[in-house]
Amino acid sequence: MHKEPKVMSNIRITKQFNFETGHALYGYDGKCRNVHGHSYKLSVTVIGTPITDTANVKLGMVIDFGDLKKIVKEDIVDVFDHATVFNKNTPHVELAQELSTRGHNVILVDYQPTSENMVIDFAEKIKKRLPEHIQLHSLKLQETETSFAEWYATDNN
Numbered sequence: 117m118h119k120e121p122k123v124m125s126n127i128r129i130t131k132q133f134n135f136e137t138g139h140a141l142y143g144y145d146g147k148c149r150n151v152h153g154h155s156y157k158l159s160v161t162v163i164g165t166p167i168t169d170t171a172n173v174k175l176g177m178v179i180d181f182g183d184l185k186k187i188v189k190e191d192i193v194d195v196f197d198h199a200t201v202f203n204k205n206t207p208h209v210e211l212a213q214e215l216s217t218r219g220h221n222v223i224l225v226d227y228q229p230t231s232e233n234m235v236i237d238f239a240e241k242i243k244k245r246l247p248e249h250i251q252l253h254s255l256k257l258q259e260t261e262t263s264f265a266e267w268y269a270t271d272n273n
């Protein structure tokens with residue numbers, strides 16, 4: 117009997133994360149040049165086909181939400197939560213060194229820590245950790261209730 121091939125649907129799945137991070141925008145012409153913090157919300161969306169192998173314990177999943185959580189927690193949430201981010205290419209590096217010496221959790225990055233640049237950094241970090249058959253589709257980084265930046269793979273090919 118002829119069997120129709122199964123249609124492999126691409127499905128997007130999303131996991132959301134929260135973390136509290138401080139930052140300062142060196143040289144900015146507004147209040148965000150001061151050291152302050154945000155309750156960031158990060159939505160991570162990946163795309164792939166659900167596993168159809170009935171012998172696979174992950175049957176029906178694009179990726180186990182738990183496996184996605186492990187990647188994002190290890191590379192982003194656990195690193196950025198309750199840390200303060202400074203641009204290492206500015207005099208803020210001295211403030212960062214002083215805070216670090218006094219035992220504070222400081223992250224030096226190679227960019228101005230806007231939501232745009234942070235979401236680019238996060239996209240690179242997550243892409244490196246995903247299995248080959250799963251693509252990063254998009255990220256949404258919410259800085260305040262009314263402000264967010266989005267990264268889409270389709271915008272960056």
Ligand SMILES: Nc1nc2c(c(=O)[nH]1)N=C([C@H](O)[C@H](O)COP(=O)(O)OP(=O)(O)OP(=O)(O)O)CN2
Pocket residue numbers: 141148229230231232259260261262263
């Ligand atoms: N394009 C960007 N603009 C600003 C960023 C940014 O990352 N990208 N960041 C800041 C500040 O860090 C901070 O997030 C202030 O943002 P803003 O939305 O202006 O916050 P407010 O609380 O003032 O906004 P409301 O309109 O009161 O909600 C600044 N700009």
Ligand SMILES: [Zn+2]
Pocket residue numbers: 139148152153154259
């Ligand atoms: Zn801010």
